[in-house]
Amino acid sequence: MTDRFHRSDARDKVTGHARYGIDLVAPRMLVGGLVRSHVPAGTVDELDVSAARALPGVVVVTAADLPLARYGMVINDQPPLASDVVRFSGEPLAAIAAPDEATLRAAIDAVVVRITPTPLVTDPEEALEDDAPLVHPELAAYELQFPTERQGNVCGRSVVEDGDVDAAFAGAHRIVEGRYTTPRVHQGYIEPRACLATARPDGGFEVRTSTQNPFGVRGTLARVLDLPESLVHVAGTTVGGGFGGKLDVTLEHFACLLARRSRRPVKFVSSRAEELVGANPRENSVVRIRSALDADGRIVGRDVTCLLDAGAYAHDTPFIGSVASLQGGGPYRIPAVRSQALSVYTHSQPTGAYRGPSGPQMVLAVEAHMDELARAVGEDPVAFRRRHVFEEDDRAPNGQVVRSVSMRECLDRAVEAIGYGRALPPGHGIGIACAWWTTTGQPTAASVKVENDGTLSVTTGATEIGSGAVASGVLHLVAEAFGVAPDQVRIASTSDTAIAPFDFGAQGSRTTFSVGRAALAACDEIRTRLLDEASHHLEVDVEDLRVADGRIEVAGAPDVSRSIGELAAAATFRDGPVQATSGFVAPPTEHDVRCTGPEHFYPAFNSPSFHCHAVEVRVDEETGKVAIERYVVAQDVGKALVPPAIHGQIQGGVLQGIGMALYEQQRLVDGHVRETDLERYKLPTALEAPPIEILLVERPSAVGPLGAKGVGEPPIIVPGAALANAVAAATGRPQRDLPMTPERILGAAS
Amino acid sequence: MTPLTINGQDVVVAADPATPLLDVLRDELGDLTPKPGCREGRCGACTVLLDGRPVLSCLLPIARVDGPVTTLEGLGDDDGRLDPVQDAFEAAGAVQCGICTPGMVLAARAVLDEGRVRTREELAAALVNNLCRCTGYTKILDTIEGLLDTGSRDDD
Numbered sequence: 001m002t003d004r005f006h007r008s009d010a011r012d013k014v015t016g017h018a019r020y021g022i023d024l025v026a027p028r029m030l031v032g033g034l035v036r037s038h039v040p041a042g043t044v045d046e047l048d049v050s051a052a053r054a055l056p057g058v059v060v061v062t063a064a065d066l067p068l069a070r071y072g073m074v075i076n077d078q079p080p081l082a083s084d085v086v087r088f089s090g091e092p093l094a095a096i097a098a099p100d101e102a103t104l105r106a107a108i109d110a111v112v113v114r115i116t117p118t119p120l121v122t123d124p125e126e127a128l129e130d131d132a133p134l135v136h137p138e139l140a141a142y143e144l145q146f147p148t149e150r151q152g153n154v155c156g157r158s159v160v161e162d163g164d165v166d167a168a169f170a171g172a173h174r175i176v177e178g179r180y181t182t183p184r185v186h187q188g189y190i191e192p193r194a195c196l197a198t199a200r201p202d203g204g205f206e207v208r209t210s211t212q213n214p215f216g217v218r219g220t221l222a223r224v225l226d227l228p229e230s231l232v233h234v235a236g237t238t239v240g241g242g243f244g245g246k247l248d249v250t251l252e253h254f255a256c257l258l259a260r261r262s263r264r265p266v267k268f269v270s271s272r273a274e275e276l277v278g279a280n281p282r283e284n285s286v287v288r289i290r291s292a293l294d295a296d297g298r299i300v301g302r303d304v305t306c307l308l309d310a311g312a313y314a315h316d317t318p319f320i321g322s323v324a325s326l327q328g329g330g331p332y333r334i335p336a337v338r339s340q341a342l343s344v345y346t347h348s349q350p351t352g353a354y355r356g357p358s359g360p361q362m363v364l365a366v367e368a369h370m371d372e373l374a375r376a377v378g379e380d381p382v383a384f385r386r387r388h389v390f391e392e393d394d395r396a397p398n399g400q401v402v403r404s405v406s407m408r409e410c411l412d413r414a415v416e417a418i419g420y421g422r423a424l425p426p427g428h429g430i431g432i433a434c435a436w437w438t439t440t441g442q443p444t445a446a447s448v449k450v451e452n453d454g455t456l457s458v459t460t461g462a463t464e465i466g467s468g469a470v471a472s473g474v475l476h477l478v479a480e481a482f483g484v485a486p487d488q489v490r491i492a493s494t495s496d497t498a499i500a501p502f503d504f505g506a507q508g509s510r511t512t513f514s515v516g517r518a519a520l521a522a523c524d525e526i527r528t529r530l531l532d533e534a535s536h537h538l539e540v541d542v543e544d545l546r547v548a549d550g551r552i553e554v555a556g557a558p559d560v561s562r563s564i565g566e567l568a569a570a571a572t573f574r575d576g577p578v579q580a581t582s583g584f585v586a587p588p589t590e591h592d593v594r595c596t597g598p599e600h601f602y603p604a605f606n607s608p609s610f611h612c613h614a615v616e617v618r619v620d621e622e623t624g625k626v627a628i629e630r631y632v633v634a635q636d637v638g639k640a641l642v643p644p645a646i647h648g649q650i651q652g653g654v655l656q657g658i659g660m661a662l663y664e665q666q667r668l669v670d671g672h673v674r675e676t677d678l679e680r681y682k683l684p685t686a687l688e689a690p691p692i693e694i695l696l697v698e699r700p701s702a703v704g705p706l707g708a709k710g711v712g713e714p715p716i717i718v719p720g721a722a723l724a725n726a727v728a729a730a731t732g733r734p735q736r737d738l739p740m741t742p743e744r745i746l747g748a749a750s
Numbered sequence: 751m752t753p754l755t756i757n758g759q760d761v762v763v764a765a766d767p768a769t770p771l772l773d774v775l776r777d778e779l780g781d782l783t784p785k786p787g788c789r790e791g792r793c794g795a796c797t798v799l800l801d802g803r804p805v806l807s808c809l810l811p812i813a814r815v816d817g818p819v820t821t822l823e824g825l826g827d828d829d830g831r832l833d834p835v836q837d838a839f840e841a842a843g844a845v846q847c848g849i850c851t852p853g854m855v856l857a858a859r860a861v862l863d864e865g866r867v868r869t870r871e872e873l874a875a876a877l878v879n880n881l882c883r884c885t886g887y888t889k890i891l892d893t894i895e896g897l898l899d900t901g902s903r904d905d906d
Contacts, residue, residue: 005841005843007843007845009845009848010839010840010843010845010848011840012848013845013848013851014832014836014837014839014840014845014848014851014855015822015826015832015836016782016783016821016822016823016851016852018848019782020785020849022785022786023782187883188883189847189849189883190785190787190788190793190795190847190849190850190881190882190883191785191787191795191847191849192787192788238847238848239847240785240787240847240848240849241847241849241883241884242847243883269786271789272787272788272789272790272792272793465847466846466847466848466884467846467884468843468846472843644842644843644889645843647843647888647889648843648846648884648885648886648888648889650886651885651886651887651888651889652846652883652884652885652886653886654886655886655887656883656886677788677790677792678788678790678792678793678881679790679792683881683883685874685877685878685881685887686873686874686875686877686878686880686882686887686890686891687874687875687878689874689886689887689888689891691888692886692888
């Protein structure tokens with residue numbers, strides 16, 4: 001691949017030309033807002049919107065105006081607007097549109113809400129107790145989108161089991177157990193969720209929105225609005241960060257309903273406080289692990305239970321639990337593993353996908369536990385890991401045969417780079433953590449065409465959310481296919497359901513992987529057309545032609561050539577325009593259905609990548625502050641397509657992981673989120689950003705474009721564990737709970 | 751009526767003097783480059799330069815705007831050439847989602863023009879009001895650091 005780095009959207013972004021969801025405007029548009037519950041659990045005695053409706057230009061919708069009672073990704077458990085019962089503090093009760101912000105505020109204030117509090121449960125472990133209040137007493141009656149376990153406050157259970165776990169524990173030389181917790185954390189995108197909806201005269205809607213997944217938004221909108229998908233046109237804007245938080249409908253349905261009723265375009269923008277009380281942050285978790293060791297200090301059995309706090313509505317947490325269940329064994333050979341994840345309702349804002357969903361929770365638990373196991377057998381944590389890491393063709397607990405494995409190489413290189421084992425000053429410690437992760441390969445398509453000036457244009461339904469997956473990754477692949485400079489490729493249009501072919505959305509570390517494969521297949525078709533055209537003009541057999549530098553030349557006589565632009569122009573009038581569209585979906589990764597059951601949502605890790613992070617910290621035992629001295633990442637990317645973009649993903653993902661490890665958390669006090677602004681919810685600043693030493697390992701995927709594996713998610717899943725192990729090494733005290741705030745570190749010391 | 755000088759142009763705006771500069775720039779003057787990321791003075795995406803110094807336009811009433819204002823639209827020259835900071839951000843991959851970029855570029859411009867920052871630590875401290883969730887700040891800091899000696903406008 002070329003060394004020249006280019007991304008097609010950077011010029012627009014550095015000049016301010018890019019338009020985001022928050023920048024949307026339309027003539028005569030109204031601004032939308034929500035009336036939210038200030039009670040976390042209760043029955044609604046009164047919801048009187050008449051005074052708001054009486055204000056000039058104000059339009060109000062409540063549950064009575066909705067075509068659908070409940071919706072959801074797995075369970076139809078969520079009313080778009082609550083009516084008789086509220087289940088979290090911040091739950092929307094009414095949606096209002098007004099001509100301006102001041103009128104909107106007045107209208108929201110004019111709504112009369114009376115709610116009688118009912119018994120509250122906000123802790124996922126307490127929610128599993130027999131006498132816990134039920135968040136959804138009528139759960140059994142709800143319709144399902146997918147089969148899922150539901151009982152009491154449980155809305156999902158995924159189990160992976162391989163080998164005889166009970167026998168392993170019965171025969172164990174020693175058993176070690178631990179309990180690990182992680183906080184609820186917000187994706188922290190700087191652009192709040194924002195959209196603009198217009199009702200169309202055909203009964204449909206046009207929606208422009210800051211989304212990672214326009215086709216997903218279209219599907220949910222069609223269900224909530226009770227319309228065929230063809231009447232819902234969703235077009236993505238430039239997205240100011242998403243990280244999983246902008247994958248599904250957020251405000252779009254409210255904007256549509258109000259646009260229909262008001263006959264005006266309606267724009268919604270979340271306030272920062274609404275982001276923090278009414279979005280879909282990462283699930284807080286409680287993970288319990290027991291491991292059985294034999295007399296040689298080898299792990300022979302493991303039993304893992306992960307609780308993911310779904311909040312008041314299941315949303316996608318049961319999906320995420322299925323991913324959690326695949327990680328109970330870590331990237332290690334363990335002959336008998338039982339790993340289950342439960343999604344649990346509580347009276348709190350619904351949680352959901354955040355970059356590497358369930359990864360940070362499970363990697364913290366598995367890797368902090370690995371260090372504790374090493375200590376229990378009196379072995380160095382790195383040596384202990386080296387005796388257990390996956391090798392090529394090992395069997396994972398889902399029965400998957402793991403291929404293209406580089407776990408040992410990643411571990412060895414990170415350990416060497418950080419100088420593991422050297423003498424450290426007092427208060428310092430080095431922590432190591434390993435992980436594996438999946439490259440999801442869901443469907444997409446890309447269309448490539450050659451312009452007369454020799455440039456290439458790519459159209460795809462994929463969303464460029466800032467990672468560079470489309471604007472740089474796909475772009476460089478297409479440039480490489482024709483030997484043109486990267487700035488000769490244009491990403492013509494993306495993320496518009498009316499124009500582009502279907503795409504599964506910017507999620508699952510899949511965009512460069514899937515769209516890249518589709519684009520390369522389209523490039524192959526175009527090359528065939530152009531070679532045929534060149535053969536015709538140059539009167540040379542196709543076998544004697546080659547593609548280089550944006551030209552097709554005669555092998556051995558490079559001065560006899562035609563540019564791809566002139567060939568495309570000629571071919572257009574001989575055989576039609578030179579354009580090709582190809583689709584792609586990754587083949588399913590084989591696993592053993594006896595290990596996962598037939599209804600496991602996500603039963604295997606496709607094209608898995610491998611990771612080791614090594615960090616040296618200094619812990620100030622007076623203040624409890626953790627300072628990062630060095631941070632090393634060894635990441636298997638399969639094939640490093642665009643190293644500067646990969647480095648950007650790693651640097652950004654690691655700092656998000658550091659945020660979760662040390663600073664960020666959303667706590668509930670009496671059912672209300674405590675961190676409702678960016679003063680209390682502490683996103684890392686430039687002062688918290690350590691230099692990160694990056695080692696790219698290339699063990700090619702058999703499926704990815706040129707062997708590439710997914711890159712975007714996994715950098716965030718390892719830092720919490722690596723830092724916990726480093727702080728434990730520095731302080732001599734195991735660290736099992738994130739974030740490791742000074743209060744917690746000092747508290748644990750006393 | 752409040753007189754303002756925005757990117758070298760004198761304008762008079764009718765908005766209430768308590769209106770935040772951010773809203774006047776975006777809603778009245780149509781300059782969408784300053785971004786309302788939080789509207790509470792914490793994210794820095796709305797940063798503009800007032801007399802060359804970075805200010806949070808979401809918290810600044812127009813009545814208190816006592817000097818010329820520069821937004822991202824005011825950088826670069828009339829022939830379409832970018833400011834060296836913009837060029838460097840683009841070339842280095844210091845831009846991902848780009849929502850922080852307008853504020854970050856302006857904050858960087860101020861750092862370079864003031865000429866007081868010498869070390870990476872001082873640079874990080876100078877950017878502490880500008881949050882970025884995508885990049886981990888590394889490429890942003892690297893890029894500005896690379897301009898510390900050469901990036902003033904006079905060197906073009």
